[in-house]
Amino acid sequence: MLSYLDLASLRVGIPQRDGGFMSVTLPFLARHASLPVRRAERAMRDLLHAGLVTAQQRAERTEDGGYRGLASLRQLPAALFGAFGLSKWLRHERSKAVMRRYRAASEATKAEREQRRGSRAEAQASLALGGIAQRLRQRSSRGTAAEMSTVATGRAEAIARRIGVLKALHPDWDRARCYDMALGELD
Template structure:
């Protein structure tokens, strides 16, 4: 649908008053908008539509956490193939015509001054209606909203699953530590048989290292089962299975 609107915007160049009269009169003159100015407006609109979020009708790039990264005018000008001055003039015309809404933003810096940020830009649904795409837009926005809700639900489910798996991994590690402590207690040599005690100590230390490494593998990948963790631990320690 966005591609179709980009294509239909070309009709404005052939009949400005028929398709977007508000843009044709944006310069405050009764004369028809000059061709190069019309082309700049159309190109800037097309560049904005490339990054349009249908749910919010906001121009930008989705960022982590469900936010939106705003785009600067120089970036859109480059996408539209326009120089900075012509892009600025086209943006003013689009705002006057009601075809783009711009909300300036700034942030305070350390010295108490303010620094400008990329403005928030919106494209009105009326632009689609002007080219006979209002019904199609409503349909696509409903689909986009559904996809967004499904992604959000999947993210919540994934986070819950990760939390459960990591909790299980921590409990498993605690159980391994307790088992290692019991094994070490049983392996301590008595008053006699010192040489046998050294062998037992070596075996106990080997098993302790295996269990610790298996626990680390489980924490790194909670989806692995008990047997796989121990098999990988033995392989990584490069010692044969006893």
């Protein structure tokens, strides 16, 4: 059970990326401990009676109105580590595990925020480019030489704006890649 111990909550199982938690079954634990299932059941019963493990049975309701059993939620008490003289180590490792979890949540929030900001910037740039393209079409239909130079300047400005948007969305891209992408999108 210690191999699958979540230090932050002292639950036995596997934390999921979506914030959930998958409890492990007794046959799973028995297989990883190289024990027969029946022997693992007796050992778990002894651990429960000794207070070295707590377990909560879980079930979910099925479509036909019945119940289906799920893996029990097992938890190791902090006193267990104290009995082996590891309470100081446990406090230290738990604080590190909690900080890792906070950092991961913070990074996920930051990535989501950046994605929203990027999509908003892309939408604004798309609207701006749409307006520029419309003006370019109107000017090109008139066809004078002075207007053609304005069109060229407007196109260069549109390319420059799109390069800026692409660089904001993809900071790891170099100038040449942003320029190629902007030209490809405007052509």
